[in-house]
Amino acid sequence: MLTSGPGRCFPENPQRILIVHHLLLGDTLMLTPLLAKLQRNHPGAEVVMTIPRAIAPLYAGRPYGVEVLPYDPRDVSTLRVLLRQPGFDLALVPGDNRFSWLARALGSRWVVAFAGDIPEWKNWPVDQLLPYPESPAAWGDMVAGLAAGAEPPSYQAVDWPAPAFALFDLPLQPYCVLHVGASSSLKMWAPEKWLALAEQLVKRGYQPVWSGGQGEDKLVSRIDTDGKYASFAGKLDLPQLWHLLSHASLLVCPDTGVAHLGRLTGTPTVTLFGPGSAVICGKGDFWRESPYRAVTTEIACRDQDVLFRRHIGWVRRCGRSSGECAAPRCMEAIGVETVLEAVDQLIEVRA
Numbered sequence: 001m002l003t004s005g006p007g008r009c010f011p012e013n014p015q016r017i018l019i020v021h022h023l024l025l026g027d028t029l030m031l032t033p034l035l036a037k038l039q040r041n042h043p044g045a046e047v048v049m050t051i052p053r054a055i056a057p058l059y060a061g062r063p064y065g066v067e068v069l070p071y072d073p074r075d076v077s078t079l080r081v082l083l084r085q086p087g088f089d090l091a092l093v094p095g096d097n098r099f100s101w102l103a104r105a106l107g108s109r110w111v112v113a114f115a116g117d118i119p120e121w122k123n124w125p126v127d128q129l130l131p132y133p134e135s136p137a138a139w140g141d142m143v144a145g146l147a148a149g150a151e152p153p154s155y156q157a158v159d160w161p162a163p164a165f166a167l168f169d170l171p172l173q174p175y176c177v178l179h180v181g182a183s184s185s186l187k188m189w190a191p192e193k194w195l196a197l198a199e200q201l202v203k204r205g206y207q208p209v210w211s212g213g214q215g216e217d218k219l220v221s222r223i224d225t226d227g228k229y230a231s232f233a234g235k236l237d238l239p240q241l242w243h244l245l246s247h248a249s250l251l252v253c254p255d256t257g258v259a260h261l262g263r264l265t266g267t268p269t270v271t272l273f274g275p276g277s278a279v280i281c282g283k284g285d286f287w288r289e290s291p292y293r294a295v296t297t298e299i300a301c302r303d304q305d306v307l308f309r310r311h312i313g314w315v316r317r318c319g320r321s322s323g324e325c326a327a328p329r330c331m332e333a334i335g336v337e338t339v340l341e342a343v344d345q346l347i348e349v350r351a
Helices: 026-028 032-041 053-057 077-085 098-106 139-144 191-203 217-221 238-246 256-265 335-350
Strands: 018-021 046-053 066-070 090-093 111-114 126-128 173-179 208-212 248-255 271-273 290-295
Touching: 018 032, 026 053, 026 090, 026 126, 026 256, 032 046, 032 139, 046 053, 053 066, 053 238, 066 077, 090 098, 098 126, 173 191, 191 208, 191 217, 191 335, 208 238, 248 335, 256 271, 271 335, 290 335
Parallel strands: 018 046, 018 090, 046 066, 090 111, 111 126, 173 208, 173 248, 248 271, 271 290
Antiparallel strands: none
């Protein structure tokens, strides 16, 4: 039995489990293997997860039985709601270990996190520090390793209840969603390549539609200057985007949170990897049956081994800012024909 500190010991049969974080959309959705594993090994337990407010509507149907509580470190009112919780037998910290302090403040009796976070004070409340795997793996599968027990079955789209959404007009089917936005300019694909891809999809019998987040309608205007294809950029919230994707024949997007949303909806997805890692953010084991293709290129400057401030020997990614990188050569190296090959593979598999 593991022990840490006076009166603290590893809970063999936890009844209340906390997952505590403040991650972006993609990283949050990649916690799904952890939710599935907890449900399989602790079917009677209450699982509670902190989550950014904007993402919470996706979890309204309580996938894998999880209850989400909106949390924003900059909004004290969200902390007050958390402090009303009656305590937890087990807390899991998947990202930044500073949230181990919040786990302890919420009455968590045993805290598990990944080792190696810096500075060291972040790790002081943690009872059990686990190493990252020594061989390449998807981050979702790594995070599932925070919980003990049997691995969950592979993901199926029916496992996640579709969120309620405000009605909007869907495109005529069959249509393909081209999501052009990303969190960094270094993940952006060239406008002329997006337009060329759209035109090739038309030849394959699909109607392209543009997608993007708030303010990214300007990106679409630079790509499709004549407004040839319909655009949903900046017009949909996350539940609406879920339904746009769930009815689509195909999703093509950069390595961003929408790629992971496409996995949840079961949409055939092609992801363009520039600075990110197609291994870490790929489908891994849990999403092994998902219709998915990663398009990436070998490039020497994808050479950083840091993941959540931990140095991991096998990691190869790039976290440089636009100020450090004059041009995204990794994205520039991805050609339209290469993307179309991945698209055709998915279409063939789907057929």
